Amino acid sequence: MSEPALSAARLAVLGAGGWGTALARTLAQTHPNVTLWARREVLAGELRRSRFNAAYLPGVALPESVSVTSDLSAAVAGADFAFLVVPSVGMSGLLSALPRSLGVVLCAKGLAPGGTRLSELAASLGFGRVAVLSGPNHAEEIGLGLPAATVVASRDEAFARTVQAELMTPSLRVYTSLDVPGVELGGVLKNVVAVAAGLGDGLQLGDNARASVITRGLREMARYLDGQGAQDDTVYGLSGLGDLVATATSRHSRNRAAGEALARGEAPEQGGKVVEGLRTARLLSAWAQESGVELPIVQGVAAVSEGRLSPQQALAVLMQREAKAEG
Ligand SMILES: NC(=O)C1=CN([C@@H]2O[C@H](COP(=O)(O)OP(=O)(O)OC[C@H]3O[C@@H](n4cnc5c(N)ncnc54)[C@H](O)[C@@H]3O)[C@@H](O)[C@H]2O)C=CC1
Numbered sequence: 001m002s003e004p005a006l007s008a009a010r011l012a013v014l015g016a017g018g019w020g021t022a023l024a025r026t027l028a029q030t031h032p033n034v035t036l037w038a039r040r041e042v043l044a045g046e047l048r049r050s051r052f053n054a055a056y057l058p059g060v061a062l063p064e065s066v067s068v069t070s071d072l073s074a075a076v077a078g079a080d081f082a083f084l085v086v087p088s089v090g091m092s093g094l095l096s097a098l099p100r101s102l103g104v105v106l107c108a109k110g111l112a113p114g115g116t117r118l119s120e121l122a123a124s125l126g127f128g129r130v131a132v133l134s135g136p137n138h139a140e141e142i143g144l145g146l147p148a149a150t151v152v153a154s155r156d157e158a159f160a161r162t163v164q165a166e167l168m169t170p171s172l173r174v175y176t177s178l179d180v181p182g183v184e185l186g187g188v189l190k191n192v193v194a195v196a197a198g199l200g201d202g203l204q205l206g207d208n209a210r211a212s213v214i215t216r217g218l219r220e221m222a223r224y225l226d227g228q229g230a231q232d233d234t235v236y237g238l239s240g241l242g243d244l245v246a247t248a249t250s251r252h253s254r255n256r257a258a259g260e261a262l263a264r265g266e267a268p269e270q271g272g273k274v275v276e277g278l279r280t281a282r283l284l285s286a287w288a289q290e291s292g293v294e295l296p297i298v299q300g301v302a303a304v305s306e307g308r309l310s311p312q313q314a315l316a317v318l319m320q321r322e323a324k325a326e327g
């Protein structure tokens, strides 16, 4: 395969956790001008010195061409657009500190406080060029250059195409979409179902149980997306079913591992790595309670993570729901 052509675009990756590091490495294959911003200077210094992110993505070398800084203004100065890769709880603070003229690609798979979608948050803060990136993309594999596909969605079709063109490499196939809520929410909800799959794995419930959780979880995802303005078929694409399968079955998934830890009676968040599905479960469980829309798996995960039910009790609640037709 021939070497991909280099691009003159200047790109910023804001957030130096696992996914930000993997994206910076991917972009560096085709861009000599990539800057990676780490919130903490101690991490930025470590990355500059060793070129490895031992805490968040061990084993993936950051190319020398990637500039690393903890100075946010310097990171985005002259950038054509930026990938925002901090946990969803940090997105509001990060967006507030950025120039509104900057094109932003939101890469977190979670919701803002109160359950607002991150793309809505960005628009409400005055950003004009807003895209979301979502798909079956474990940083551990993308960072090694293993093949994958992903979706960039924006209401601004030209911006989505620009991001697609800049992010595509021979090992990362990027699709565009105009369905922002559909693509964004698929990535948000699959994390909760992955926690449920992890709970089942931790309780050693077997392959049938995992398949049932994935399938009924997909149904809950579709039910929620339906009320949020998403297109019907998006949930069955890469950002929905694709990412659900990747996350609910992968040894890399932090959300699945959190479910396993809960089943063992251990703390679900370990090593300082973000587990978006726990917070999302609580936000969506509250929404389900208020709206009367049934999201039993989401509500079960919320109940376990809040300590209201044991994993075994949550399983019993799910299994003993009233008999009904599939749908
Ligand atoms: N790890 C993965 O494979 C993928 C993760 N994502 C999503 O990307 C987002 C980031 O995840 P990871 O990179 O895995 O997280 P991570 O846990 O590996 O690292 C998070 C990074 O963000 C920093 N951080 C934490 N709070 C912050 C704040 N308020 N402001 C700025 N920086 C802050 C941490 O110091 C750390 O460097 C999450 O929403 C996750 O769901 C999406 C696709 C793949």
Ligand SMILES: O=C(CO)COP(=O)(O)O
Pocket: 109, 135, 136, 137, 138, 139, 191, 194, 243, 246, 247, 252, 253, 254, 255, 256, 274, 275, 276
């Ligand atoms: O979103 C991801 C893969 O697409 C990563 O999932 P985890 O946060 O569960 O590791």
